[in-house]
Amino acid sequence: MDILTLRRFKMYLMMNKIKIIITFAVTTLLILSVWGLSSLESFYRHLTIAQMPITLLLSGVHAGIFVFMYMVFLRGGFTRIKQTTIKGQKVNIHWNDVIGIDEAKEEAWEVVQLIKDRTRLLKIGGRILRGLLMVGPPGCGKTYLAKAIATEAGIPFISMSGSEFTEIFVGVGASRVRKLFKRARDLAYGYGASIVFIDELDAIGRARSFSFMGGGQETNSTQNQLLVEMDGLKDKDFDVIVIGATNAAEGILDQALLRPGRFDRKIYIDRPSLEGREKVFEYYIKKVKYDKNIDLGRLARKAVYKSPAEIDNIIKEAALIATRNKRDTVSYVDLSEAMERIDMGMKHKKQMTKEERKMVAFHEAGHLVTTYILHPTDDVFKASIISRKESLGAVYRQPREELYTRNKEALLADIKVSLGGYVAEKIHTGTTSSGVADDFKKAMQTASAMVWKLGMSDAGYIGDYTTLAGSAQQPTSFLSQALTEKLNSETDKILKKCLKEVEDLLKKEWQIVERFVKELLEKEELEYDEIEEIFKEYGKTHYSKPA
Amino acid sequence: MNACLFKLLVILLLLVPISSCTQQATYSKEKVEESILQLCKDEYDLTEVEARIIGSTLGVYIPIEGLVDPDLKLNEEAGEKIEDVALSIHRVTMSTDKPLKFYTLTARDTNAIGAEFILTGHVYDVVRVRLLDISRGEYHKRILRDFKFNPIVSGKDKVLELFQLLNENSPLIEGIKPIFYPVFSIGAPGSQKIEILEMHAKEISLQEALFYVKTREYYNLLPNFEVYRSIFPSGFMNEYILLVNVSMFPNPIKEIVTKYFYSGIEMRQRDLAETFEGYRDIGYIGLDGLPRKELEEDWFLSQQVARRIKMLFEEDKRLNKRFIVKSSDGLVENKIFRFTFSIDSEKPLEDDSEVILSNILKLASKIFHRYSFEGFEGIELTNTSSLDGKKIYLSKEKLEQFRRGRLKIKDLI
Numbered sequence: 001m002d003i004l005t006l007r008r009f010k011m012y013l014m015m016n017k018i019k020i021i022i023t024f025a026v027t028t029l030l031i032l033s034v035w036g037l038s039s040l041e042s043f044y045r046h047l048t049i050a051q052m053p054i055t056l057l058l059s060g061v062h063a064g065i066f067v068f069m070y071m072v073f074l075r076g077g078f079t080r081i082k083q084t085t086i087k088g089q090k091v092n093i094h095w096n097d098v099i100g101i102d103e104a105k106e107e108a109w110e111v112v113q114l115i116k117d118r119t120r121l122l123k124i125g126g127r128i129l130r131g132l133l134m135v136g137p138p139g140c141g142k143t144y145l146a147k148a149i150a151t152e153a154g155i156p157f158i159s160m161s162g163s164e165f166t167e168i169f170v171g172v173g174a175s176r177v178r179k180l181f182k183r184a185r186d187l188a189y190g191y192g193a194s195i196v197f198i199d200e201l202d203a204i205g206r207a208r209s210f211s212f213m214g215g216g217q218e219t220n221s222t223q224n225q226l227l228v229e230m231d232g233l234k235d236k237d238f239d240v241i242v243i244g245a246t247n248a249a250e251g252i253l254d255q256a257l258l259r260p261g262r263f264d265r266k267i268y269i270d271r272p273s274l275e276g277r278e279k280v281f282e283y284y285i286k287k288v289k290y291d292k293n294i295d296l297g298r299l300a301r302k303a304v305y306k307s308p309a310e311i312d313n314i315i316k317e318a319a320l321i322a323t324r325n326k327r328d329t330v331s332y333v334d335l336s337e338a339m340e341r342i343d344m345g346m347k348h349k350k351q352m353t354k355e356e357r358k359m360v361a362f363h364e365a366g367h368l369v370t371t372y373i374l375h376p377t378d379d380v381f382k383a384s385i386i387s388r389k390e391s392l393g394a395v396y397r398q399p400r401e402e403l404y405t406r407n408k409e410a411l412l413a414d415i416k417v418s419l420g421g422y423v424a425e426k427i428h429t430g431t432t433s434s435g436v437a438d439d440f441k442k443a444m445q446t447a448s449a450m451v452w453k454l455g456m457s458d459a460g461y462i463g464d465y466t467t468l469a470g471s472a473q474q475p476t477s478f479l480s481q482a483l484t485e486k487l488n489s490e491t492d493k494i495l496k497k498c499l500k501e502v503e504d505l506l507k508k509e510w511q512i513v514e515r516f517v518k519e520l521l522e523k524e525e526l527e528y529d530e531i532e533e534i535f536k537e538y539g540k541t542h543y544s545k546p547a
Numbered sequence: 548m549n550a551c552l553f554k555l556l557v558i559l560l561l562l563v564p565i566s567s568c569t570q571q572a573t574y575s576k577e578k579v580e581e582s583i584l585q586l587c588k589d590e591y592d593l594t595e596v597e598a599r600i601i602g603s604t605l606g607v608y609i610p611i612e613g614l615v616d617p618d619l620k621l622n623e624e625a626g627e628k629i630e631d632v633a634l635s636i637h638r639v640t641m642s643t644d645k646p647l648k649f650y651t652l653t654a655r656d657t658n659a660i661g662a663e664f665i666l667t668g669h670v671y672d673v674v675r676v677r678l679l680d681i682s683r684g685e686y687h688k689r690i691l692r693d694f695k696f697n698p699i700v701s702g703k704d705k706v707l708e709l710f711q712l713l714n715e716n717s718p719l720i721e722g723i724k725p726i727f728y729p730v731f732s733i734g735a736p737g738s739q740k741i742e743i744l745e746m747h748a749k750e751i752s753l754q755e756a757l758f759y760v761k762t763r764e765y766y767n768l769l770p771n772f773e774v775y776r777s778i779f780p781s782g783f784m785n786e787y788i789l790l791v792n793v794s795m796f797p798n799p800i801k802e803i804v805t806k807y808f809y810s811g812i813e814m815r816q817r818d819l820a821e822t823f824e825g826y827r828d829i830g831y832i833g834l835d836g837l838p839r840k841e842l843e844e845d846w847f848l849s850q851q852v853a854r855r856i857k858m859l860f861e862e863d864k865r866l867n868k869r870f871i872v873k874s875s876d877g878l879v880e881n882k883i884f885r886f887t888f889s890i891d892s893e894k895p896l897e898d899d900s901e902v903i904l905s906n907i908l909k910l911a912s913k914i915f916h917r918y919s920f921e922g923f924e925g926i927e928l929t930n931t932s933s934l935d936g937k938k939i940y941l942s943k944e945k946l947e948q949f950r951r952g953r954l955k956i957k958d959l960i
Contacts, residue, residue, distance in 0.1 A: 041573040043641035047678070 004192075011190030015183070093147035100272035100280040100308050101141050104134070107267045108145055111241075115153040115193060118239055131230060131242040131262045133201070133253075136269030139309025142245035145269065146197045149243065156187040156194045162203030162246075165222045173204065173222030181229040184240040193239040201244035205253045223254060230262045271307050273402065274300055280308045281315075288319045290330040299335060302381065304398050314338045336527075340382065344396065345389045352392070357521065359425060360385045360393045363435055365516035366424025367395040367417055369509055370502055372535060375413040376543050377403055381528040385520050392435060393520075408456045411446055413543075415498045418443035423502045424513055447494040457490040512538050574638075576645035583607060583632075583639050591631040601841045603648035607636055608836030614656035614664060621664060621694060629654050633666060640670045641677065649847060653836040661701030661793060665832055667691040669847060671918075688858065691850050698756035699748035702791030703834055705799050706758050709789075710741055726803050729814070730785075733775050734766030741765075744784070747823065750830035755801075758789040759823040778814070779807075786819045845879040845922055849886070852911050853877030856888055859910055860903075869893055870903065873932070882924045884911070891932040904928055904939055905956040912950035 013020065037045050098105055114129050132149075134142040143159075150157035160180060165173040180196060187194040198204075204222045230242055244263055246253065257263055272280055277300035285296070303311060315330070317338035322330045352360070368383045378397040385393040397417070406414075418439040425432045452469075455462035465487060470477035477484075506513055515534060519526055526534075535541070574582040580598040583605075587593040597608045609632050614625045633652055640647050647670050656662035668690045676686040712720045713727060716737045724731040730739045745761035762785045768776055786806040791799045807816050831846075833839040853875045860872040873889040886907065892899045907928055915923070925942045939959060941949065948954040 041638055041642040042571070043573075043638075043674070043677070 008190040011186055015186050093144060093151050095148050095152055098141055098145050098148045099283045100276035101269050104267050104269040108149055112149055112152045129241055129265060131264060133263035133266045134245045134269055137271055137307060138247045139307035140269045140271055141308050142269055143199060146243045150195045156191050158184055159197045162198055162200040165204050174225035177222060177225040177229055188240050195241050195243055197243045199245050201246040202248035202252055205257050227256055271305055277303050280311045284312050284315045288315060288330050294332045304402060314342060347386045347388055350387045359433055361517040361520040362424045362428045363421035364393040364395050365513045366420035368516055369513050370420030371397050371417045374416050374543055377410050380531055384525040386524050411450055412498060415443045415446050416502050419499050419502050423506050427506055447491045451487050451490045459490050572642055572644040574643040579639055579643050579645050583635050586635040587632055599837045601838055604838055604842045605647050605650040606837035608653045610657045611654050612657045614654055615662040637673050641674055649842040651838050653832050655700055655836055661696040663695055663697040663700055665693040688855060698754055698791055698793045699750050701793050702756040705791055706789050710743060714740055728805050728807050729779055730764045730766045733769055733772040735769050738767035748834050749826050749828040751826055754792050754794045756791045757826050760787045788819050788823055848920055849877035849879045849884050852914055853886055855910055856907055860890060884923055884926045887929045889931045901956050908949055912946050916950060
């Protein structure tokens with residue numbers, strides 16, 4: 001018996017001592033029961049056996065009531081710690097299964113190598129990795145990556161969510177942290193190392209607050225315990241690697257957590273790029289029967305800003321749609337519809353009057369033509385006069401590629417697109433509807449931000465004037481009345497200028513607007529290809545940057 | 548590993564009933580009597596217990612010194628002994644594979660005053676009360692309890708004493724020696740020896756007992772009576788019937804009838820065995836304290852109903868204010884229950900008979916129903932008091948209809 005087997009046996013005994021004691025006690029009691037029953041006179045023996053089912057049932061009920069009361073009144077309900085321990089090999093998420101986040105994978109691979117070579121590392125006096133923090137938006141594969149690390153490293157994996165530590169009673173969270181790490185250390189003792197994965201770390205890792213009223217004490221004490229446990233690990237011979245995952249910004253987490261020795265390695269996991277999305281589509285679509293002619297590249301381009309989880313969801317939804325439409329394979333149309341359904345919500349046709357429908361059609365056609373002709377970065381991929389959620393119609397647009405900033409032209413184009421509906425209504429009927437409310441709100445917010453915050457006004461005001469303006473936190477405004485008026489006047493100028501441009505455009509292209517109105521009234525929805533086709537008919541192309 | 552532990556626990560749990568079910572009855576049918584004696588000896592240190600099974604009836608006898616206190620109440624210590632024996636009987640009857648139906652427990656005072664306590668119960672009731680199927684109160688009502696001065700107990704001693712005096716040629720009984728024909732008529736004085744071979748007794752009333760005694764008699768023939776030698780050789784068999792009335796102390800032997808008698812012309816003989824058989828025995832426990840025969844369910848129910856009629860009219864507050872119960876007897880003849888009682892009214896009212904009969908019918912029908920007893924044809928109630936509407940007879944079917952409320956008492960009287 002080698003040392004590791006002996007250790008695992010000892011570890012099993014340590015971790016299951018309660019179970020072993022209970023099993024021993026129950027076995028002893030059962031043997032005594034048989035012995036006791038045998039010593040009874042046959043009548044009483046039969047009577048006891050006859051009563052056994054109801055006795056067992058009642059005992060179960062009593063025990064259930066006791067446990068319920070105990071949990072509710074003494075342990076703060078049934079949200080007691082539920083650690084999921086899985087052996088590394090059984091996690092069964094392989095490195096190749098993690099797709100679309102290649103950069104993060106590269107960084108994580110180093111971690112895997114460190115874990116694998118920990119013996120060598122310790123020999124040369126290196127310090128083993130203690131914590132790894134994965135930051136990124138939801139659904140981008142943080143948990144997946146953590147599991148893949150566990151599988152590749154071949155060590156046990158304990159998974160918990162940060163919210164599982166929080167409790168109404170002060171001290172419960174801290175106690176759960178202690179138990180979690182004790183278990184992790186026990187596993188590490190048996191297997192050489194173990195991984196503790198804490199999802200939604202921000203639930204306990206937020207910067208500690210200190211209030212004289214005592215608020216936040218529970219979170220503080222839980223976090224303090226986590227800090228101690230992570231630090232305390234240094235003195236141990238066996239390794240527990242803590243992987244934290246959060247979609248909160250790094251600044252939200254407590255600095256003590258982020259210092260070297262705790263979460264000393266950080267991996268940023270962002271939404272996948274175009275290439276990544278294509279790989280993700282390729283990976284997930286293999287799980288359903290699909291039309292081999294589907295252009296995955298086109299799908300990936302359409303799914304800008306989508307996370308792997310969202311892409312997975314799109315494919316699942318598409319499979320449902322295909323099933324509902326009695327098709328055996330998922331087609332591009334199903335995927336497209338699934339994407340719209342997820343993005344825009346379910347269609348629900350409202351009974352509108354003919355005039356109302358026409359007004360909506362002009363409004364959406366106004367947006368459509370303005371976007372297509374004036375917007376430098378966005379493409380229209382769908383126009384609809386079918387109501388969804390709160391809107392009566394919509395023009396769906398998205399950037400042609402991932403963009404992380406917007407320049408002045410793009411922002412102005414956003415305003416123009418917002419005003420397109422209003423202008424079309426006005427040209428058509430001479431009046432306007434309440435449907436412009438949301439458009440105006442967006443246009444005003446953009447124009448205001450351009451002037452007040454982004455230094456994009458023609459008057460040359462630069463700086464973020466909102467920091468000086470009055471707010472709930474800062475009741476006193478440091479801006480003069482005159483300056484405020486000037487800034488507001490610049491905002492108005494931008495709006496007016498944009499309005500004028502849109503009016504000129506739509507009047508000029510009114511024929512196209514009317515054509516789209518006609519098409520929308522007939523078909524209710526126009527797809528990307530149809531829209532492209534109509535513009536081509538009139539010899540129009542996408543916005544191109546003026547020379 | 549956890550799954551293995553779980554499986555082990557399940558197997559062990561299953562073993563409990565399996566291991567227990569496979570075992571046989573604690574008290575095997577061959578050793579019921581022995582088991583009772585053993586239990587009494589081991590657990591209560593009672594060594595003089597006797598037991599016998601007759602058919603489906605278990606009889607147990609225990610002699611107790613000082614069963615009765617001077618105030619004629621059951622002695623507390625004696626009561627505890629009776630309880631101990633009763634508990635032993637219950638334990639054995641419940642855990643044996645012998646199909647027993649009734650049990651009797653007789654405790655007799657060894658001080659020759661004839662005090663006797665008899666408990667008679669249905670084994671089915673013992674089981675039901677343990678299973679909480681019937682209440683303890685109901686259970687106690689179902690047991691037949693007799694605490695009395697039995698004339699056969701005290702009479703037996705007197706009969707034995709008489710024969711002893713005869714054998715001792717005591718001058719105390721000089722006057723009655725001639726009754727013992729022929730040995731005291733043809734035998735030389737002082738040569739007579741009477742050996743009792745058999746003695747049987749019958750309780751013919753609360754105070755009177757009839758004894759049948761079979762003897763072997765030895766004597767030396769007087770001269771001139773040589774002719775009798777061939778008829779009554781020494782060691783011949785003789786029989787006697789003795790009537791004992793315990794109220795006539797100190798000389799309770801009221802009558803002695805011999806088998807042989809001289810009519811004045813010739814010697815004649817009577818069939819005493821047949822005569823003895825002709826008398827009805829109101830008791831069911833023999834001289835040895837054990838039942839004379841197997842108890843029948845109909846007899847047991849007749850006795851229970853008769854006693855419970857008395858209990859009902861004494862214990863029910865509404866009934867005991869109106870009525871006085873003087874006696875209540877029950878017997879079964881030709882599958883018909885006959886209950887004879889004497890219940891009078893304190894202040895006679897028009898519906899007295901209706902109330903009395905209706906209550907008794909309800910009681911009887913309920914008891915028969917609870918025992919699921921079907922082995923009878925009808926029930927006859929007779930009130931020997933001075934009230935009107937004394938007698939009523941109902942067939943089994945009508946009794947059942949009455950129990951279900953489909954027949955009213957007015958329709959029956």
